[in-house]
Amino acid sequence: MNAPFTPTAADGTAVRILIVDDSAVTRAVLARIVDAMPGHRVVAAVGGIAQATGSLEAQPADLILLDINLPGIDGLSGLPDLMAAAPGVRVIVLSGDCADGSPAACHALSLGAAATLAKPESSPLAGGFGTRLAALIERVMRTVPRGTGTGATRRSDAFDIIAIGASTGGIHALAPLLAAIPPDLDLPILVTQHLPGTFTDYFAQQLAGLARRPVDVARDSLRIQRGRLIVAPGDAHIRVVPTSEGAATRLDRSPSISGCMPSVDPMFDSVAQVYGARALAIVLSGMGRDGARGAANIRAAGGIVAVQDQASSVVWGMPGAVAEAGLANTIGTPAQLGAFVARRRRPA
CATH class of the missing domain: 3.40.50.2300 (Response regulator)
Incomplete structure (x- = not known):
C-alpha cells in the first residue's frame, strides 16, 4: 500500500x-x-x-x-x-x-x-x-498554484465579449467598473443602460472618457470590434448577430418581457447564442428584473455572470434577481468587478 x-x-x-x-x-x-x-x-x-x-x-x-x-x-x-x-x-x-x-x-x-x-x-x-x-x-x-509552469505563457483573455446591463444607479456604477479595466484589455464591450433616447449621445460621450476607448451608439449592421464600446440607443434593444467577419449589432424595437426599452435581456440572449461560453455578462444596479432571463441563458451557454453587490447598489433589483436565482459566478462592488475583468481569468 x-x-x-x-x-x-x-x-x-x-x-x-x-x-x-x-x-x-x-x-x-x-x-x-x-x-x-x-x-x-x-x-x-x-x-x-x-x-x-x-x-x-x-x-x-x-x-x-x-x-x-x-x-x-x-x-x-x-x-x-x-x-x-x-x-x-x-x-x-x-x-x-x-x-x-x-x-x-x-x-x-x-x-x-x-x-x-x-x-x-x-x-x-x-x-x-x-x-x-x-x-x-x-x-x-x-493543486499546482495558478501561474506556475515550466515555461512562460502568453496571457490570454478568458472571454471574447463583455455585455453590461444597468438601470437606476448604473451610471455611477459604470465609472469605477470601467476605470478598473485597463485600456490594453481590448475586448468589445456592449452596454445597455435604461435611459431616454435624448440622453444617448451625451451618455456615449461620457462612456468614451470613462472607458478610455471609442464608443459607438448601436445601429443595424454595426460591426463588433475589439477595443470599442457599443451602447444601446434609448429606443431599441441591442441584439448580436453572427456575420462572415465575426458579429454585428441589430436593433430590435419589439416589446420586451421586462417592459424596458432598451432591455438587457435581448442583449444577453443574443450574446449567449453567438458567443456561448466565451461571454461575460455583468449586471449593475437597477430596479426590476431586466437581465435575469438573459443571465440564465448566458450561464446555460457556459458563459460567466457577474453582479454588483447589494451594499454598493442604489437599487439591488436587477443584480439581486440574478444573485437570488443562483446565476452569479461572482458578486462585488463595481471596482471589484472591474478588477475581476482585468485579471482575464474565469472564476475557479
Whole structure:
C-alpha cells in the first residue's frame, strides 16, 4: 500500500499556514487541527488583516486560513492585499456565510481564493468540521498554484465579449467598473443602460472618457470590434448577430418581457447564442428584473455572470434577481468587478 500523500511547501519543508480569525477560540481550534496534520505547521495566528500583512512580511506562508468577519478590514476586502504580500500563497476562506454556491463563496473564489468552507454555527468542531478542513487543506495543497509552469505563457483573455446591463444607479456604477479595466484589455464591450433616447449621445460621450476607448451608439449592421464600446440607443434593444467577419449589432424595437426599452435581456440572449461560453455578462444596479432571463441563458451557454453587490447598489433589483436565482459566478462592488475583468481569468 502506498504511503499517504503529505503536501509540502515549494522548498520541500512543512506547509506553513497563517490563521486569520478575530476569535481567539477559533484560532486555537484551527491551530490544533493544523498541528494534527503531518507536514503542516502554523507560523502565526492573528486577528485581523493588518496583523496578517505584518506577519507575511516577517515570515512567509504557503496557505492562509481566512475569516470574513474581521475588525476593520473584512476578509474579502483584505484578500487581494494578502495575496499581493505573499505571491503564490493559497487562501481558504472560512465563514458561516460560505455555504457552497453562496454569494460570499462565489465572491471569495473570484478574488482568487483557492477554496471556501462554511464554519459550523455552533461549536467550531461541530459536524466533522475538523476532518473536512484537513481534507480540504490537503486537496488545495496538491493543486499546482495558478501561474506556475515550466515555461512562460502568453496571457490570454478568458472571454471574447463583455455585455453590461444597468438601470437606476448604473451610471455611477459604470465609472469605477470601467476605470478598473485597463485600456490594453481590448475586448468589445456592449452596454445597455435604461435611459431616454435624448440622453444617448451625451451618455456615449461620457462612456468614451470613462472607458478610455471609442464608443459607438448601436445601429443595424454595426460591426463588433475589439477595443470599442457599443451602447444601446434609448429606443431599441441591442441584439448580436453572427456575420462572415465575426458579429454585428441589430436593433430590435419589439416589446420586451421586462417592459424596458432598451432591455438587457435581448442583449444577453443574443450574446449567449453567438458567443456561448466565451461571454461575460455583468449586471449593475437597477430596479426590476431586466437581465435575469438573459443571465440564465448566458450561464446555460457556459458563459460567466457577474453582479454588483447589494451594499454598493442604489437599487439591488436587477443584480439581486440574478444573485437570488443562483446565476452569479461572482458578486462585488463595481471596482471589484472591474478588477475581476482585468485579471482575464474565469472564476475557479
